[in-house]
Amino acid sequence: MRNTVIAASGLQKTYGDKVVLDGVDFDVEAGSVFSMLGPNGAGKTTTVNILTTLMKADAGTARVAGHDVATATREVRKVIGVTGQFAAVDELLTGRENLRMMADLKRIRPAEQVVAGLLDRFDLVESADKMAATYSGGMRRKLDLAMTLVGNPQIIFLDEPTTGLDPRSRRTMWDIVRELVAEGTTIFLTTQYLEEADQLADRIAVLDQGRIVAQGTPLELKRQIPGTHVRLRFADAGTLDAAAGFLPGSTRDEQELTLRVPSDGGSRSLRALLDRLDEHAVNAEEFSVHTPDLDDVFFALTGRASSAAATGTTDTTHSNSSEAIAR
Template identity: 60%
Template sequence: MSVDLSLEPALRVRGIEKSFGDLRVLRGVDLDVAPGSIVSLLGSNGAGKTTLVRILSTLVAPDAGTASVHGHDVVDQPGRVRESISLTGQFAAVDEVLTGRENLVLVARLRHLRDPERVADDLLARFSLTDAGARRAGTYSGGMRRRLDIAMSLVGNPPVVFLDEPTTGLDPQSRIEVWATVRELARGGTTVLLTTQYLDEAEQLADRIAILHRGTIVQDGTLAELKALLPPATVEYVEKQPSLEDVFLALVGDAGDTDGTDGTPVTPTTTEGAQPAGEELR
């Protein structure tokens, strides 16, 4: 009897444990990820985020427990799991000598897809890289390089994508570009497991947030559900000042206001009762 995968979790993890020598990294992880959703695995350095992703992508075998990806067991059916996933690590795995288009064509050929040139052109358009497609990837900005890296991971349309700290080392504008890319993935029906140590990243992107601490998931829920765990906030009047990120994006971001003559950014001002400068950039 066939199983309707749309009714099953795209990722199902039960009691996963993993040790390296005497170091117990994962101590019994349980996690479900619904199809087409973005789940953020949040935790500090050393919490075990990357180890869990490596287990789910069949790069490391668990010591105990079970895990399935798109209905396939990671231990018993590693080949089927690999056909269903794509993994993007903490550093962009692009060939900087090749152009953006050549990088995509190469991956499409390695995956034996028909018409790799068309596949490359479609992905360049999807990730707003068409104009840069003929340029060497080594000339790309950090955000463009990461977007190309994610585009390369989507060659063949895998239903599940693992993004392991995708914005590490990126500037604020590049982070926003990557966030837009991740949202686009979910809108297209792709299941995304995103690991991060940035609280704002999880808050901006995730449908659900799983907090990994000392090798176990200590809490899992929507942002609203997690906030409800704390006592209600005391309402006080606080004058909202723009953050450093607001100032940075206002000065150098594409969305910054100009005076309409020479493109010089206008210095934002705040008056009592007015919306603080930079809020529209969030």
């Protein structure tokens, strides 16, 4: 049987005339990563604020570790840790002092042993006695998460934890999340980075305009959209017209001057496609082999693409492709 540690039913929240959450339902299994995807303003942070007792829903119910978030706030707060969109560290304190402050607030003993263990785990030993104001963005995020782990919370909410980090720091955070889950911690992750959700999440909910428009594993979501295809880009509309005429089943984009041709993505089918272009003396300026990814899911469900930083691409793009493969 599934051990559900977070359950939300019919969550609603409005600010004046603006509906932020409009009947949100989901549940999260213990020891897993549940990721909530959505564009800016979709309601992700509002959902986190409700689940962490920082805000009350206008309607609906939510339970965290079996406790109602509206009537048992103290019990909920005992079992959760929260890392927000921006590192909540005191820049006037050192890394060690920030952790010691959290240990003191939670009455953790022996505090020094806990602090030393977290500094080592997050590779912050060398900078432990430096002011947090001197830390890089990646170091601040690591310190922020380390502070969240004081007291070993059962459930951790990570609200866009890697926003603004460089790729190396982001992957370090991913490794830490994987370690936490391996130890049995449940992670509720909101993110705009599609690759991040694809890499980490056991289940994903796509939130758009206050409603969950899809839920499932990353693979289940990818299966909802069309499969692999080749995208050809041409120099002008005339060349696009000519190619569309002898490539039945293709889909054209007049504005981008591109043609989307169904394909299995294999080298044999690619060569056959490019040979057909050569036979008709049609040149593709560029082609890309595209397999479904979460960016496609995001676009299909929300009607907009993710930001460039959020795209975990699976495209392989080539210029002057027909000549390149012919050689």
